[in-house]
Amino acid sequence: MKAPIDYLLHLADNALVLGQRNAEWCGHGPILEEDLALANNSLDLIGQARLLYQHAAELINSNASLAQRFAHLQGARQDGRVTEDTLAYFRDTAEFRNHTLMELPHHGPLVGYAVSERDYAVTIARNFLVSALMVLMWDSLRASKDEQLAAIAAKSLKEVRYHLQHAGDWLVRFGDGTEESHRRAQNAIDLLLPYCEAFWHPGPAESAAAQDGTGVDILSLREHWNALVNETLAEATLTRHDQPHPGYIAQGHTGIHSEHLGFLLAEMQSLARAHPTAVW
Amino acid sequence: MKAPIDYLLHLADNALVLGQRNAEWCGHGPILEEDLALANNSLDLIGQARLLYQHAAELINSNASLAQRFAHLQGARQDGRVTEDTLAYFRDTAEFRNHTLMELPHHGPLVGYAVSERDYAVTIARNFLVSALMVLMWDSLRASKDEQLAAIAAKSLKEVRYHLQHAGDWLVRFGDGTEESHRRAQNAIDLLLPYCEAFWHPGPAESAAAQDGTGVDILSLREHWNALVNETLAEATLTRHDQPHPGYIAQGHTGIHSEHLGFLLAEMQSLARAHPTAVW
């Protein structure tokens, strides 16, 4: 049994986009050890994305109606078949299924074409919030009826456990560190928590996957996620202000993104798109 | 008579790349009037670039060996013919002939993938240094043996005179303003003046154009440029530190750029390259 293609793409895009973001620190980290840790995180995520895209590509190549749906993606094909790179490098913004949270830049709230210095607190806070989810997701997905997905989950679980540890440790250092680091961490948490609301509003693909046993009933993880988050925030002396308000819930996972993803993809895809038939 | 194609591209790329940079301020300027002034500057430059690319495209389309040389550029063609957009959107970094100065971001010296806040002093200092050159260039090019180029020069001259006035006025305000504005302006001038050395080291296309009367003997403008620059710097109480040193002279105009142009083009060309056959 195979998971729905959009569910695989959702998982893959989450990993790729966050991996791409975290790699931006490479050579610019606050301390050499963190350069290495972020590179490691990024490597893990891109590795997960590759496995998921490969799985998705197989599914597409072996299914006529899916092949039709993705027929407009002509780049990076091999013998006419879709590859992991076709999916990563030739889909447009609206075809990406990652949570909006993943694509946000490493700074406070600004429009897509603003520029600003990177803030490591945003990086750490996001890695913490995402890893807390993914630890639970991959743990559950080990029981996916999609055996390939289950195998990917088992491998990924080990990696994100480490990511969670790393980000959580730093979040505590920031929250319970200096006045400046506390302020930055609190701002980052305040900025990012509302985007996490989207976790609990699954799109059609996630619901379908939960239904047929290839995916996870994400709402069943909510309490556990809250516990993980609250525990670390408490240790970090940080506060949760995310009272549910009747406002916007991010919709990246259904293809409606922020203004940031377009710029991320423009850069990421630039070389591949300039040479769509090339092999690298 | 027609100017050498690489000379036309040099002039066009200068205008486009600086126009692209200056447009980045749109919506982010320090004062609404400057948003408008920069947008205006950018519009003028992009207008100049269009005329020059159109001229270059005609030349390419009517000359078999040039058509061959640009045959690899397949995007944005019309009835198989090269257009202004083919030249702007489908050439790679190494094919651009603009001065390196034009492509630098609006901040101090950093590597290509660093991020930093924009500094309006860099913007103003560059516009001043470039406009001082272009006022002289366009003035001379009105006598170009390439009549189309001469006509473009006549039109452009009026525009850059205004650009020079605008940037010069602000440079004086900065230099002779507050301590902070003076410091920023001096840093910007120190950063950018060495890139201006490249003006006086013409590439083969510029030399060929000077020779056959379609271009300008750029070295003949040097003294006048120095006078223009020195006069405003003096009024701005800013200092020229650009003692000639035996170091690197920027080579963007021969295709060897800084790390910044690649990112600028990746963004600028992203949409056009994603849809190479589209008409907009």
Place this chain on the structure above:
Amino acid sequence: AALQAHFDTVIDADGKIEPRDWMPDAYRKTLVRQISQHAHSEIVGMLPEGNWISRAPSLKRKAILIAKVQDEGGHGLYLYSAAETLGTSRDQMLDALHTGKAKYSSIFNYPTLNWADVGVIGWLVDGAAIMNQIPLCRCSYGPYARAMIRVCKEESFHQRQGYEALLVMMQGTAEQKAMVQDAVNRYWWKCLAMFGPPDADSPNSVQGMRWGIKRIGNDDLRQKFVDATVPQAEVLGVTLPDPDLKWNEARGHWDYGQIDWDEFWATVNGHGPMNQERLATRVKAHEQGAWVREAALAHARKQQQRQQKEAA
């Protein structure tokens, strides 16, 4: 009282109030609020379209877009000037914007996600804005009315440009058509909401009508917009995302579905997708530009001192 009477006479005769004329405080306050809100909308409205300048897919479109965003900045400038004739400085108005006291059009709290958004903003957003603004060209306050005449003229030009850009895209590749449809899907309902809540729920309308500041009700304007737009959408070949949209022979108008007013109010009240981003971007531009403005002031002061010395 004589002043009030004179004011009422001018208003009743559809005449113009000018800056030096006496006017009721509430009139002045309402106008400052409305004109500055309009000016803020122009300035904040530069951002969603500015987002695509660097990526415009042809040089021609890039030039058109820069010129358009520049026009919006220009509108902002003369609207701020119009408001200043009422005795409020631009700094005061900007301060109200940056501290969240003043509003701007809620439509700009949505992101621009593909290139067609630029065209759709021209066609639908500017189109709706024009519907709202044309009556203001006859507004009772002279400087505002005159500013609006110029604004409306330029906005009509932008609207035609936006529509034309979409026409070209709809004759293009499947991907281009999909972009246009996607943009229309995201913007249609937000544009209907731009006319404001149903008249029944709109408290400011009555007084505004009396003063000749507001001249047509929200629902009438909305209906006018729908009636004008449906045939344009057909020519374009896009589907407006409303299953309830159908011609009502009896009314002689297009019927349309229910607007999600909860979503509208959430966004107006700060919880839209980009409220934080738009405002923070404006604040940041202003703060980071402080040294530039200070330099200009400092230099002007020095110049003045030098001139005074010479004169002495």
Place this chain on the structure above:
Amino acid sequence: AALQAHFDTVIDADGKIEPRDWMPDAYRKTLVRQISQHAHSEIVGMLPEGNWISRAPSLKRKAILIAKVQDEGGHGLYLYSAAETLGTSRDQMLDALHTGKAKYSSIFNYPTLNWADVGVIGWLVDGAAIMNQIPLCRCSYGPYARAMIRVCKEESFHQRQGYEALLVMMQGTAEQKAMVQDAVNRYWWKCLAMFGPPDADSPNSVQGMRWGIKRIGNDDLRQKFVDATVPQAEVLGVTLPDPDLKWNEARGHWDYGQIDWDEFWATVNGHGPMNQERLATRVKAHEQGAWVREAALAHARKQQQRQQKEAA
């Protein structure tokens, strides 16, 4: 004197000096300078390749590149550790880098301008570095020698990966081949210069040889590099940009042209194309990371205090 004699004996016997052993001040100073310079080169060297991570043209290449840059950071880490065994802290070394007192390999003052630069850095720059570094695996200072064994192993892996990436590109499109040739054209001469000035002009060499820190002369290493690289270039199908390059039957080596030492020294002395950018980027990363390091320290202090309280 006895200590000096013991030191000389160990050196003469090709033995290892360890951190706790006595050593002459000049030996210690030379080692700190050389090891920290090497560490700095690894750290600064992350930037030219890091420049292409975001744009790597396939996921596989992206992963390989991140792993490679990460390895370089790792080399930096254990080289800093090796230098610390000589009594200089990482902070002191970083301070020397950031204030321009310490050098790093001049090759990193050139920009990476196309994707093939990444492969060429692996093939030629890492290749030249390995030639320089292999002798250091037998260096007289134990921690340095052991670090270099690990570094060389990983660098050899990187070199093969770089060469392999170029092989694939040279089997690709005309544009891909042009990228490789362009990158080789820009890097070839800089790589030859990496071995340092001709031995005749290299003042540090003699003492370095005596101490077993340097074991082979610059010119010999350079010749070795040229001889190894020419056949690889042929297999690859690129032209090395040197018209004087030709096989000298008599010498049994490849002859090559004149290196532009003026350009080399200009770059070493701060006037290369990217000296300012590379250093400013490192300084900025360090300065902007200050609050992170302070937070870690502050938290550690708090933790310690809490533990002491509990213990008390």
